[in-house]
Amino acid sequence: MASPSDTRPGTSGDEPLLVVDNVYKRFGEGADATIAVDHMSFGVKPGEFVSVIGPSGCGKSTLFNIIGGLLGEYEGEVRIGSERIMGPHPAVGMVFQEESTFPWRTVIDNVAFPLELRGAPKSERLDKAHHFIDLVGLANFEKRYPSQLSGGMRQRVSIARTLVSEPRILLMDEPFAALDEQTRLLLGDKILQIQQQLHQTTLLITHNLTEAVQLSDRIVVMTYRPGRLKRIVNIDLPRPRTSEVVGSDAFGHYVAEIWSDLREEASRGMLDAEASVARRGARG
Amino acid sequence: MAAARPIGDAPEPSRRAVLAVRAGVAAACLVVWEAISQSGLFFGDVVPSTMKILASFWKLATFDGFWTHLAVTAGEVVASVAIGSVAGVICGIAIGAEPFLRRAYEPILHYLSPTPRIILFPVMIMWFGIGPESKVALGALSAFFPAALSTSAGMLLIDQALIRVGRSFRATRWQMATKIYLPAMRAPVLNGVRLGFGLAIIGVLLAETKLSNKGLGFLVMQFYSRFDMPTLYALLIVLFAMAGIFNALIGAMARERR
Numbered sequence: 205m206a207s208p209s210d211t212r213p214g215t216s217g218d219e220p221l222l223v224v225d226n227v228y229k230r231f232g233e234g235a236d237a238t239i240a241v242d243h244m245s246f247g248v249k250p251g252e253f254v255s256v257i258g259p260s261g262c263g264k265s266t267l268f269n270i271i272g273g274l275l276g277e278y279e280g281e282v283r284i285g286s287e288r289i290m291g292p293h294p295a296v297g298m299v300f301q302e303e304s305t306f307p308w309r310t311v312i313d314n315v316a317f318p319l320e321l322r323g324a325p326k327s328e329r330l331d332k333a334h335h336f337i338d339l340v341g342l343a344n345f346e347k348r349y350p351s352q353l354s355g356g357m358r359q360r361v362s363i364a365r366t367l368v369s370e371p372r373i374l375l376m377d378e379p380f381a382a383l384d385e386q387t388r389l390l391l392g393d394k395i396l397q398i399q400q401q402l403h404q405t406t407l408l409i410t411h412n413l414t415e416a417v418q419l420s421d422r423i424v425v426m427t428y429r430p431g432r433l434k435r436i437v438n439i440d441l442p443r444p445r446t447s448e449v450v451g452s453d454a455f456g457h458y459v460a461e462i463w464s465d466l467r468e469e470a471s472r473g474m475l476d477a478e479a480s481v482a483r484r485g486a487r488g
Numbered sequence: 489m490a491a492a493r494p495i496g497d498a499p500e501p502s503r504r505a506v507l508a509v510r511a512g513v514a515a516a517c518l519v520v521w522e523a524i525s526q527s528g529l530f531f532g533d534v535v536p537s538t539m540k541i542l543a544s545f546w547k548l549a550t551f552d553g554f555w556t557h558l559a560v561t562a563g564e565v566v567a568s569v570a571i572g573s574v575a576g577v578i579c580g581i582a583i584g585a586e587p588f589l590r591r592a593y594e595p596i597l598h599y600l601s602p603t604p605r606i607i608l609f610p611v612m613i614m615w616f617g618i619g620p621e622s623k624v625a626l627g628a629l630s631a632f633f634p635a636a637l638s639t640s641a642g643m644l645l646i647d648q649a650l651i652r653v654g655r656s657f658r659a660t661r662w663q664m665a666t667k668i669y670l671p672a673m674r675a676p677v678l679n680g681v682r683l684g685f686g687l688a689i690i691g692v693l694l695a696e697t698k699l700s701n702k703g704l705g706f707l708v709m710q711f712y713s714r715f716d717m718p719t720l721y722a723l724l725i726v727l728f729a730m731a732g733i734f735n736a737l738i739g740a741m742a743r744e745r746r
Contacts, residue, residue, distance in 0.1 A: 272656055291658075298656040302649040308671045318657045320667070369657065 220247025221405050222271070222296075222373050226280035229266055239430035240266040243280070246424050246433065248373065248407050253399055255408040255416040256424045257462065259470040261477075263431030264409045265301075268377040271407065272298045284372070297371025301378040305350040305361050311337060312346040314361050318369035336364040339398060356380075356387040360394065367398070374406040380415065389447040392418050396445050413466070417441075417458045418450060425462060428469040429476065435465055533717035541725075544718040548726070551719070554707070561692065561704040562730065564620050568627025568688040573681045575628070576635025580680075581665050583636070584643020594640060601633040605691050609698060620702060623695045630691035631684030638680030642673035678742040685738060689731050 229241040240263035248254045258264050269275035271282050273292040281288050284295045292298075305314050316333040324332075337346055340360040350358050359379055366374065380388040392415060399406065399419075410416050416423050417439055425434040439458055441449055449455050518538055524530070525537045533540075548554055583589045583597075605626055616622040646669060654668045670677065696705020704727060711720040 274652060274655060292656050294658065296656075298652075300649055300652060303647075304649040304653050306650060306653075306668075306671070308674070317653075317667075321657055321659050321663055365653075 218249060221250045222248040223283040227270060227282065228279040229270060242430035242432045244433050248405060250405050251403045252421050253406045253419055254422045254424060255410055255420040256426060257410055257416045258426030258431060259428045259473040260411055261473050262426045262428045264426060265377055268409045272296055272375055295372040297366040297369050297374050299362050299366050299376040299379045301381050303358060305358050307350050310347050310349055311342060311361055315364045315368050317365055332368050336368045340364045341394060356383050356391055372405060374404050377409045388415060393447045395419055400444050413459050413462060414450060417455060418447060423462060425465050428473040437462055536718040540718045541721045544722040548719055548722045557702060557704050557707045560620055560702045564623045564627060564692045565689055567624045568692060569631050569685045572628035572631025572684055572688060573635040576632040577639045577677060580636045580639020581643065581669055583640040597636055601637060605630050606694050609695055613699060618699055618701060623692045626695045627688035627692040630687035634683035635680040638676045642676030646672045675742060678738065682738045685734060
């Protein structure tokens with residue numbers, strides 16, 4: 205990250221596609237101010253899968269919203285190639301943590317939504333939507349409404365809806381946080397498979413260690429408040445991967461290594477939470 | 489035992505029983521009405537016999553210009569609901585989407601909303617004349633407030649995640665309104681339109697009875713001035729039926745789809 209400013213797209217496959225450069229974001233003023241993201245810098249290369257991991261409350265979601273262009277007024281820069289992003293950028297496709305399918309639209313109409321906004325002709329909308337619904341494994345559910353699907357299926361609809369817009373960077377914020385562990389591992393397989401097929405450049409925000417190691421090429425570890433970059437860990441597990449990698453020795457080694465970093469941060473977060481509960485209790 | 493049963497477990501009342509109770513109440517009202525009518529307590533046609541009212545329906549249907557008056561009133565109501573609701577929903581979305589506009593205008597809407605619209609009727613007469621235009625203006629004003637208030641309140645209830653999805657895909661303002669806000673607020677918006685419809689009927693008919701040359705409200709005053717009570721009652725029943733049908737139509741629209 206010596207001089208990220210001279211990254212030009214196409215000069216080399218190793219040039220980062222997404223650059224987070226010295227990003228700093230503070231909420232509030234004076235004594236009540238919280239530094240959510242403290243001078244974070246990293247890059248994501250084309251085709252790479254990078255995870256940002258950190259304890260709850262470390263500013264991961266703030267970073268997600270900044271990169272997605274939904275949150276402004278921060279210091280530093282986020283660039284796609286050499287272009288500085290100002291607001292939501294067509295090259296970045298976001299998948300949210302919360303339930304975000306449109307309950308009044310069928311699966312296929314949900315997935316076709318970004319194409320509809322763009323004014324694509326109906327045949328193109330349906331063809332592309334079909335393709336990505338198939339990719340996430342929901343081919344038989346196109347005419348269903350979200351209320352008729354399970355939580356995991358709805359999250360796959362959201363992923364297909366984002367992929368259909370063919371983003372150069374897929375940006376996901378704990379997309380499986382609300383799901384149970386088994387569903388989460390299986391959806392991880394789905395993500396790996398999609399990754400394999402599309403060579404999709406992906407940035408995943410998560411607090412889940414297993415998920416991060418299972419999916420990533422590199423993991424960016426964040427500290428708890430202020431959210432700083434603690435370490436970047438390369439995951440040299442063979443690809444193609446499946447959830448079976450979870451049982452391997454190398455996997456356990458990575459999890460242990462990252463946990464030793466994360467443990468300290470997570471326990472600081474927990475103490476902080478307990479202290480704030482105690483303060484509130486004393487006041488009440 | 490039955491009293492201790494939670495409400496949620498109460499058996500669905502049978503449709504037949506509901507209909508029977510309704511028919512029973514209606515029949516009882518008719519009997520009481522007829523008894524009062526026959527008793528001679530009231531002068532002449534103040535409480536005419538049910539048979540007489542029934543016969544007046546025919547008189548009404550063949551009355552010169554009745555169908556034109558009906559069409560005028562129906563047209564005025566439909567036009568006022570359309571104009572008032574569209575304007576109300578647009579204002580509601582604008583107020584709901586911009587925190588600044590909400591702070592500035594929502595209290596004003598709340599204060600103005602319960603004021604009786606009829607006091608503005610003289611102004612409307614001067615602006616739009618004594619024809620249907622002034623009635624539509626008054627009706628639209630009545631329909632505006634509930635639509636605007638329930639839309640701006642509905643905007644607060646939209647799932648923020650859906651709004652962020654729209655923003656992340658770079659939806660335009662128009663796309664946000666038509667593809668996210670409105671479908672997400674279908675129930676509150678239609679509820680506001682429905683309330684506005686009720687107020688628009690009141691506004692239009694009140695205005696017609698005050699000063700007009702067309703419409704059912706005008707006709708009501710005509711029959712009243714001739715003391716033709718049986719036909720007046722028949723006309724009122726037609727009005728109630730009309731309001732009921734319109735209301736049922738909007739209700740059906742609100743229920744349709746999920």
